[in-house]
Amino acid sequence: MGVPIRVEVNGRVYEHTVEPRLLLVHYLRDVLGLTGTKVGCDTSQCGACTVLMNGLAVKSCTVLAVQADGAQITTIEGLAKDGELHPLQQAFWENHGLQCGYCTPGMILAAYDLLQENPNPTEEEVRHGLEGNLCRCTGYHNIVKAVLDAAQRMREG
Amino acid sequence: MGQYIGAAIKRLEDPALITGRAKYTDDLQLPNMAYAAILRSPYAHARIKRIDTSKAAAMEGVIAVFTGEDIAQSGVPGVVPVGWLLPDLKTPPHPLLARDKVRHVGDGVAVVVAEDRYTAYDALEAIEVEYEPLPAVVNPADAVKEGQPLVHEDAPNNIAFDWSIGDKEATDEAFAKASHVVSLDLVNNRLIPNAMEPRATLADYNPVTGELTLWMTSQNPHIHRLLMSLASLGLPEHKIRVIAPAVGGGFGSKIHHYPDEAITAWCAMQVGRPVKWQATRMETYLTDAHGRDHVTHAEMALDENGRILGLRVQTYANLGAYLSTFAPAVPTYLYGTLLSGEYDIPAIYCRVIGVFTHTTPVDAYRGAGRPEATFVVERLMDLAARKLGLDPTEIRRRNFVPPDKFPFQTQVALQYDSGNYEAALQKALEIIDYKNLRQEQERLRQEGRYIGIGFSTYIEACGLAPSAVVGSLGAQAGQWESALVRIHPTGKVTVYSGSSAHGQGHVTTFAQIVADKLGVSLEDIEIIQSDTDQVQYGWGTYGSRSAAVGGSALAVALDRIVEKGRKIAAHLLEAAEEDVVFEDGKYYVKGAPDQAKTLQEVALQAYLAHNLPKGLEPALEAVAFYDPPNFTFPFGTHVAVVEVIPETGEIKILRYVAVDDVGNVINPLIVDGQVHGGIAQGIGQALFESAVYDENGNLVTGSMLDYAVPKAHFLPSFEVDRTVTPCPHNPLGVKGAGETGSIASPAAIVNAIVDALAPFGVEHIDMPVTPEKIWRAIHGNGRS
Known part of the structure; x- marks a missing residue:
């Protein structure tokens, strides 16, 4: 059973229907192809999957994609602006x-x-x-x- | 040397990494790609009575489920081999998936290939396996006793090898005439490497051409291709291409050839689709080769002046359930040979018993044998200093190999190339202001505060060499390295190196070598590594070999380019070759720099081939296969200053000073970074990390929740400095820099803690030194 979500990632809006159990990190990596966000563990210890959700750092392996519905996400790909490194x-x-x-x-x-x-x-x-x-x-x-x-x-x- | 070698150039590989553009194995997607997941044994030792995969295979989205039986029936060799043979070594087979028995928790039992990750893991839960649990053995000193469960029926007493080095008789004689003997029983704790990127493979097989492409987390793609071909898949070597894209750290764990990557490749061949597998972190804990795990008894004999007369060591080395790729070499030729430390020790004898247990295989992890040796020697030095009433620096000085005795032949096979141990010690003492620090220690003790100062004056042997010698000791691999340098018609440069960086920054350091030698700018240089179809051959990156061996190959190839260019330039300048000099990228006749031919002009002529010297082949490229004459021997002094709170056992690292000598330095930024990382891993071993098994062989520390990878606030900032004693036998004068930190620091930290606790009579505490162990040591009998 898919759930529709609408997420703004690095300033661009995406709409997808996702499995309720899909982790945000897999949504970013496998669905959107934004592979800058990494997976380093399965117990929420390592922080390799950290992204900004509505401006705050979250571990995207501990957030479901459906929880990000309506949110603004910034990944590492979105940090540099106009070719200028942050x-x-x-x-x-x-x-x-x-x-x-x-x-x-x-x-x-x-x-x-x-x-x-x-x-x-x-x-x-x-x-x-x-x-x-x-x-x-x-x-x-x-x-x-x-x-x-x-x-x-x-x-x- | 020009402006690049020795300069702190910021890394050329970083822009891709800091913007998320670099592609690691799990970042790659291929059309029609499927995902693999591997079912692993929950038992350390059990007979497999039945496997029923039918429910899993019937699930929607599952493409196939395979067992060890399926692999065996497919007719492939289907094993993981060992790459280092010792005399009388027991080499029980290691199948890709277990068939009759499982031998450690995490042993692979079945594999699912599915349309997506989630389905693959769902299907694992639907596989039914009936096990008959059997008793397990986990401690190597116990496993050799009569009546213990056997890991392999053909290895009695679980002994894989019984190896020794040195002169037993001479050593016994030294002990017989000694004025003082100190001894130590220790456990060198088992570690889990924890590269931040878990192991992964993407396999793509083309049944029409018979070609297999493997993107994988590898430190040495050519070794992986060779072993995949010969032992695992039986595919011809030239039909396999192994590519290591960006690799997220290795520390040894990505040297080895594991079943999982071969299983993934085999699955791709069965299902006719690309298949990807990435280990979960818990899988890496169960399957990445662990490090260390020694049980050791060591004794040192000294005369009345504190001169060492002899050293006697016996070690049980835990090898785990199977022999990992280079496992037999680590506790033998990378351990017993290092026991002379920085000292002139006239008699040494070391016996190592390699033992199978029902645990994850053990193999090279950053330092690999050398941290274990350093820990033995440096702990004994402190015990001896205390027994003789000498300052720990004084006893070391009395035994240092003096600078005029190099090359120095030890009693355990190695010949140290160059060194100045006193200079590194002296520098470290100045940095910590040793004299005042000792006074401060005494003053604080009066106030009931306990600080300790711990030294580790260490030696490292790295860049294993030469190939013929390493081969005579049992290596099933060469230890040379290759470099091909191609100057394009426009003067731009591509280098193909057999080294295979996975975080070290070779793209930068190798480009610095090229830029200096050819007088070209960094932007005009491309460094290609880690692809068996692009690089002719290479043994990869481990054992701190890349600068000393790979860099030397590059230096030799560059010299050949310059010489060929000189022939062309001399012809164009109508001068004798010996009159033509090459400087800053230009050839000119001595005294006439205005009439120069640039490398770019020479390269263009080399390709046009309209006007070349008679008999000279067109194009401008050179290849070198560099086989070093010896190891290189970095050394140095590390000093830890700690405070211990007796009431709680809490430890604070007040200062950590490292003075390393890695020979000439190509990029100080990168060398310092290597030292920092090594120190952190060594402090991790000393204070926090330990892979713990229960008596049934369950890995109790099986996740990042339970195993303490150091966090930022566990560690101090480090004070690193260096002395420079060039390597005399390679063209760059460089030694290795990758492992010094993890080799030196465990002993420095533990020596500091034991020094802090001297007023309590504490002589030794095993690693990891936790507050609990400290508390028990203070309140116990002096030994924890």
């Missing part, structure tokens, strides 16, 4: 805040949410703010550096 993307690049890149889309969107709430975090606040996202490559050292750097760039506008 300051977070720029900061991750310049601070070598990624290696394999698999956690990066989720990490960047979790950091986006963090900086929205706290535009001037301390290192400690960044570390705690990212506790829902795992990275196995960087030891977080350069991720933390990147988020602090992005915070400064965003404050300076």
Whole structure:
């Protein structure tokens, strides 16, 4: 039994009929083909699937597509505007805040949410703010550096 | 060297990764693609009495359901082989799907192919399997005892191999005359790699041409193609193409050849459609080869001055239920050979018993044998220092191989290429301001606060080599690397490398080598890897080999390009070849740089072939197959400063300082990043991570909920620095940089904790050092 949904993703409106049990992350990846959002676990621990739903970070493996009906979603594909990287993307690049890149889309969107709430975090606040996202490559050292750097760039506008 | 090698160039691969454009295996879709899901045993040891797939097969959306019997009847070889043979090694067969018995929780039993993921998983639940549960054994030291359940009938006492290295007699003599002996019983905890991207495969078989294309999460596509062809599928090697697209980390876990990828390929051949499989995270916990898992007794003999006389080690190494691809090498040639550490030890003997248990197979995980060896040696050094009343840095100094003794032949087969251990230690001491820190420690102790300072002065052997030697030790693989450099008629450059990055950034570091050697800009260079149809051959990326072996192959090929170009340029300039210099991308006659021919001009002439020197072939490309003369030997000093709260057992890492020497550095940004990641995994082992089995062989830590992959707030920022002692035997002077962190840090952390707890008489705590273990150590007998 399909359920009709209408979702705005990265500024574009999509209408589909989906199974009620379809996870948002599979809707984004398999139905819309937006594969920037990753799946890294099945227990909502790793945060690789983090997207913005109505401006707030959610783990899209823990949201049903039908729950996103009527919502605005931003995925990593929608973060750069007019070919300009978002300051977070720029900061991750310049601070070598990624290696394999698999956690990066989720990490960047979790950091986006963090900086929205706290535009001037301390290192400690960044570390705690990212506790829902795992990275196995960087030891977080350069991720933390990147988020602090992005915070400064965003404050300076 | 020019402006690129040594520069902190931001990575060329990042724009695709930070915008979500990079394609990993599970991101790929093919027309008419189906999905596979694998049914796994819930028992560690059981006889399969009956499998009924009929209900699953009848479900809507299910295309096919197969069992091990179906694979056997299809006539393919159908096994997963072992790629390293030791003398008298037991090599029981490892079928793609279990037929008679299951031997660990997670052993594959059946596979469903369905129209979509969800249906495939629904169908798994409809498969009926009748098991007869059998008793299991999980601990390697127990598994060798009489009367224990056998994992394989043809491996008595569950022993896969009984291996030794060194001189037993000389070592026993050293102990007989020793003034001091320290000993240690330890468990090196089992780890789960946890690359963020779970393993995955997309298989596409064309029955008309007989060609199979596999996109898969691989660190070494050519090895996977070889083993798929020979042992699993029986397809001719030239009809198989393995491509590793973007790969989300590996740390060893994507070296190995597992059943699942071969099953997926076999399914694609049966159903005549592309088939995709991606492991769930819980499946990766049950099937990705685990790391470490040693039970060790070790002793060190010293004279009255703290000079080491001998080292004696016995280890039970858990291999799990089957021999994974390189499993026999890890606790032997990558462990026993490293036991000399940074020290001149006159007598060493090490015996390792490799043991089958009803657990997930164990194989190389970041460091692979070397963290285990470092932990043994560096813990014993601290125990010896305490026993002799020496500062832990002083006892190390007294035993360091001095800089003038290189190349240094150890008593356990290796010949260290170059080193300056004192310099790295000295630098680390300066960074932490050691003298004052010790005083501060003493002052705080008076106040009832317990900080500890832990050292790990480690050695690493990486870039396994040369092939003939590695082969004589049992490797069923070569250890050279290839590079093909093609200069296009417009002067642009494409490099085809046998290395296979999965997060390391080879596209950037290799481009830096090219840019310097050819004087071209980074934008004009393309680095191709990870595709068996594009790259002639390669052994891939593991064991910190890519810069030292793959980079060296590239350097040699680039030199050949320059030489061929010189012939053409000399001809065009009407000069003698020996008078023509190549600098910044231009050839010119010495003293006449104004009359230069650019590489681009030379390349165009090479392709037009209108006016080439007599006998010279057209085009401008070169290939190199580089087989190194020796391993490289990075080293360094890591220092951890921790505070332990005795009341709660809580541990705070106050500082973590790493001074590594990886030889020449191509890109400091990338090398530092490798060090950070390795330290984090080592701290994970020391404090948080452990794969725990219950007595029935259930993996208790079977998900990310239960297994503590470190989070950002578990870790401090790291202070990394380096010394530079170039590798004397490769063209770039580089050593490996990928594993130093995970090799050095567990010992540094545990040494720091034990140092903090010295007033309580604590001598050792096994990893992971949890608050509970600390509390028990303080309130117990000194050993947890």
